[in-house]
Amino acid sequence: MIDLIVRHSGNKWVATGGEFYAEASTLGKLDKELEKIVRQKGYLEVSKKIYFFMGFDNSVLPEWIRQYSQHYFNRILCIENDLNP
Amino acid sequence: MAAINRINRRWYSGMATSEDWWAVWLGLVFCFLGLLSVTGVDLVGWIAYPRKWIDISQSIAPLGKSYHNLGAVESLLITYLMFTSATCIGAYFMRWNVKRYFLGWTFIFIITYLLWIIGNHAFFAANVTNRAKYGLTYSLSLGGGAAYILALLVGLIIGNFFKHFAAFLSEAAKPEWFIKTAIVFLGVKVGYMAMKAADVVFELAITGACATIVAYLIFWPGTYAIARKIFKLPRKMSAVLASAISICGVSAAVATGGAVRAKPLIPVMVSALVVIYAVIELIILPPIFTATMIEQPIVAGSAMGMSVKTDGADAAAGAVMDELMRNRKMNIDGTKWEEGWITTSAVMTKIWIDMFIGLWAFLLAIVWVYKIDRRPGEIVPASEVWHRFPKFVLGYFAAWIVYLGILFFLPDFVDNAKIGAVPVEKGMRKLFFMLTFISIGIITDFRKLAEARFGKMVGVYCIALFVYIIPVALIVAYVFHHDMRVPIAQ
Numbered sequence: 278m279i280d281l282i283v284r285h286s287g288n289k290w291v292a293t294g295g296e297f298y299a300e301a302s303t304l305g306k307l308d309k310e311l312e313k314i315v316r317q318k319g320y321l322e323v324s325k326k327i328y329f330f331m332g333f334d335n336s337v338l339p340e341w342i343r344q345y346s347q348h349y350f351n352r353i354l355c356i357e358n359d360l361n362p
Numbered sequence: 363m364a365a366i367n368r369i370n371r372r373w374y375s376g377m378a379t380s381e382d383w384w385a386v387w388l389g390l391v392f393c394f395l396g397l398l399s400v401t402g403v404d405l406v407g408w409i410a411y412p413r414k415w416i417d418i419s420q421s422i423a424p425l426g427k428s429y430h431n432l433g434a435v436e437s438l439l440i441t442y443l444m445f446t447s448a449t450c451i452g453a454y455f456m457r458w459n460v461k462r463y464f465l466g467w468t469f470i471f472i473i474t475y476l477l478w479i480i481g482n483h484a485f486f487a488a489n490v491t492n493r494a495k496y497g498l499t500y501s502l503s504l505g506g507g508a509a510y511i512l513a514l515l516v517g518l519i520i521g522n523f524f525k526h527f528a529a530f531l532s533e534a535a536k537p538e539w540f541i542k543t544a545i546v547f548l549g550v551k552v553g554y555m556a557m558k559a560a561d562v563v564f565e566l567a568i569t570g571a572c573a574t575i576v577a578y579l580i581f582w583p584g585t586y587a588i589a590r591k592i593f594k595l596p597r598k599m600s601a602v603l604a605s606a607i608s609i610c611g612v613s614a615a616v617a618t619g620g621a622v623r624a625k626p627l628i629p630v631m632v633s634a635l636v637v638i639y640a641v642i643e644l645i646i647l648p649p650i651f652t653a654t655m656i657e658q659p660i661v662a663g664s665a666m667g668m669s670v671k672t673d674g675a676d677a678a679a680g681a682v683m684d685e686l687m688r689n690r691k692m693n694i695d696g697t698k699w700e701e702g703w704i705t706t707s708a709v710m711t712k713i714w715i716d717m718f719i720g721l722w723a724f725l726l727a728i729v730w731v732y733k734i735d736r737r738p739g740e741i742v743p744a745s746e747v748w749h750r751f752p753k754f755v756l757g758y759f760a761a762w763i764v765y766l767g768i769l770f771f772l773p774d775f776v777d778n779a780k781i782g783a784v785p786v787e788k789g790m791r792k793l794f795f796m797l798t799f800i801s802i803g804i805i806t807d808f809r810k811l812a813e814a815r816f817g818k819m820v821g822v823y824c825i826a827l828f829v830y831i832i833p834v835a836l837i838v839a840y841v842f843h844h845d846m847r848v849p850i851a852q
Contacts, residue, residue, distance in 0.1 A: 287627075302741075304735075309708045332371055334366055334368050341805070343381070348750055349616060350370075350620030350621075350746065351745065352740055352743070354739050356739055357739070
């Protein structure tokens with residue numbers, strides 16, 4: 278499982294962590310970007326599936342709101358090597 | 363600048379840094395000190411507690427009998443020192459600016475006690491059954507509600523007209539932390555009440571849970587439909603609004619925003635609206651319910667729990683209504699209801715609502731991720747339910763269960779347990795209610811409502827709340843709680 282931090286910059290979703298950096302206007306496109314990076318770096322040649330844990334950077338939430346809630350979301354993304362089962 | 367747990371990665375994330383958890387620690391430390399009275403030592407009776415007064419020298423004294431030799435000033439000083447050190451430790455761990463917190467807290471503490479004492483003047487607080495005792499022929503019969511109302515009003519005046527002072531106090535004006543701590547103390551109250559009327563407490567808990575489930579299933583789809591069909595709002599915004607208006611305000615808006623993967627701006631905008639509307643409800647609903655539902659106080663409390671969003675405003679509204687209704691009842695026929703049952707009815711319903719939000723957001727996430735957005739490869743982790751679970755509820759139930767345990771398994775210790783329970787469930791709980799009232803006022807700026815471009819959301823909120831949520835809440839509360847009686851005070 279690769280840990281990433283995901284945040285929203287105001288107009289883009291941004292995922293960072295280790296050697297990964299991706300940004301896109303929607304989460305769907307962000308996932309595609311990550312998939313592209315995974316394939317480029319050859320991760321799927323070693324492993325059939327790659328899991329990303331994407332924890333939302335809760336510091337994006339304004340300070341006044343944190344006393345009500347301190348969790349936005351965590352998501353897991355599974356990228357499979359569907360070309361080489 | 364307050365720090366935050368950036369990522370909630372583990373089940374214990376935020377235990378040392380979030381207000382939610384710190385409400386548990388703060389609440390349980392004082393509950394534990396109170397519990398030590400079973401050994402015969404009272405470690406909490408020093409709490410300074412205002413009484414109805416006409417002579418200022420009689421206005422405040424320690425609540426515990428074992429501290430009756432302590433003067434008012436000493437009692438106030440100990441109360442200040444105990445809670446200043448406890449909350450400053452919390453502020454330190456939550457990585458707030460401790461110096462700013464300490465200064466703000468000190469001012470808030472002083473203002474709180476001043477208003478608490480003023481609000482207990484017999485002119486405000488006495489009712490028809492006891493005003494003669496204070497040499498009065500007329501009084502406002504507001505009971506402890508006068509102090510709450512005063513605290514809210516003064517807080518609102520500071521928040522809206524003395525902006526620099528409000529900004530100075532803001533580091534310590536934490537209504538959600540204060541109310542969550544008060545709710546942990548309320549757990550002791552509920553346990554203590556169970557010692558007197560266990561059957562009513564259990565009935566309240568079970569019917570409260572049923573009412574909450576029914577409310578979820580009716581409120582959310584109805585509000586979502588209003589937003590979508592009448593106001594033509596987009597799906598995600600409608601979902602966030604539906605949760606905020608129909609479930610539990612800000613925490614529901616943030617949970618749903620995360621669940622449906624909305625841009626964070628959407629729940630933030632909705633939350634700003636929630637906070638303002640919750641204060642409006644807090645101001646108008648208690649007197650209306652008191653005037654119209656005096657024969658159904660538990661129904662009124664439960665309906666309040668379903669209608670008023672944010673824990674702080676709901677508990678505060680329940681507490682005001684508790685005072686107003688009990689005093690009105692005494693004025694009408696001399697019946698003296700036990701204090702706290704109406705507040706408990708409002709808070710218990712709200713706690714059930716809060717607890718379900720994690721599950722509800724999880725279901726919404728599943729529907730959104732797997733059925734609506736259908737992003738390939740995305741998995742919704744089940745741990746999301748835990749991360750969204752309100753942790754202060756654990757403190758509330760822990761306090762409740764400990765006192766229930768004493769009732770059922772250690773009946774010989776009940777009398778001693780009551781000695782430590784009263785300062786916590788009465789003195790400390792009401793102090794934290796007062797702190798909540800003043801803090802809500804300080805952080806509420808009504809101008810934001812006019813300045814912000816909420817657009818259609820204001821319309822959805824107004825219609826859904828007043829035309830749909832409140833009437834349905836009253837019906838649901840009536841179905842589950844009608845004719846439940848508040849025990850008579852001995």
